[in-house]
Structure formats: C-alpha cells, structure tokens
Amino acid sequence: MQHLQEVTNILADVLSLGDRKNSLKADSVLLGNIPELDSMAVVNVITALEDHFGITVDDDEISAQTFETVGTLTGFVEQKLAE
Template identity: 65%
Template sequence: MYLNEVKNVLIDVLHLGEAGARLDADSPLLGSLPELDSMAVVTLIGALEEHFGIAIDDDDISASTFETLGSLAAFVAQKAA
C-alpha cells in the first residue's frame, strides 16, 4: 500500500519525472540516484511526514532506511502504524 505513495512523493520531491516511473521496491536509492543528496533527504523526510501525517526523528534515520524504495516504504509503514 505504501510503496506507490512513497514512490510518488519521491518522484515529486526529486523531480524524477519519467525516470521515477521505472522505480520498484528493489530500486536502490541512496548512492544510486544523483538527485538524492543530503539536502534532498531532508526535503524528502519533510514531504513524507506531511503526506503520511507521521513524525520522523533524526535518530530513526539510517542509511539502510534509504537503501531501496522498498526499505523506505517499509520504514514509512512502520512509522504510520
């Protein structure tokens, strides 16, 4: 359920356009998407918080959270639960 919504937020924040449409759960994010730099991560976190009505603490975030689209979606699902 969360995968497509997280994907859409990611596409919007990073302005991925058509390239974003090809992302799936196994698509690597951090280190693989040049658009996903440290400032974009901060912006993305804010957008996810707003979209899903969740609060994400700095301590919650690790590199593994942003490893793949699937890991990011699972993180959001866990925070929203």
C-alpha cells in the first residue's frame, strides 16, 4: 500500500482530525468509528482523492466496504490508479 500515507493525510485534512491522524493505520475502522465521517464528508473525501490523485470516481463505485478501513480506501485508490 504505497499510497497509505497520502490517503491518511487526505482523510485527516478533510475531516480536520488534528492529532488523531497519528492513530490512523491501515486497519483503522472508518465508518462508525470517526464521527466526522458522515455522508457529506464522504463526498468531500472522494473529491479530495480525485483532485490529489487525478482519478475519477463514479457514484456506483462507492460502497460502505470502500470506506470500511483506511486500508480498504487506500486499496480502492490504488485500484483506480491502475486503471
């Protein structure tokens, strides 16, 4: 997961996590664990990922599983980069 740190930084920036960013690891649960990650924040995170990585995410590609952990989100980004 070569983009784990970048995804973590984007999550921390968009969600204004401050020092809590340091506790985010690949297996850190996102949905239901980070109160700031509501439906509007998900949209903002996706937009930030698209801008940072130069990818395009279609609405039908996003599921709760994508945002299950930091690792699943990073894996999704890396899959999009490989397309």
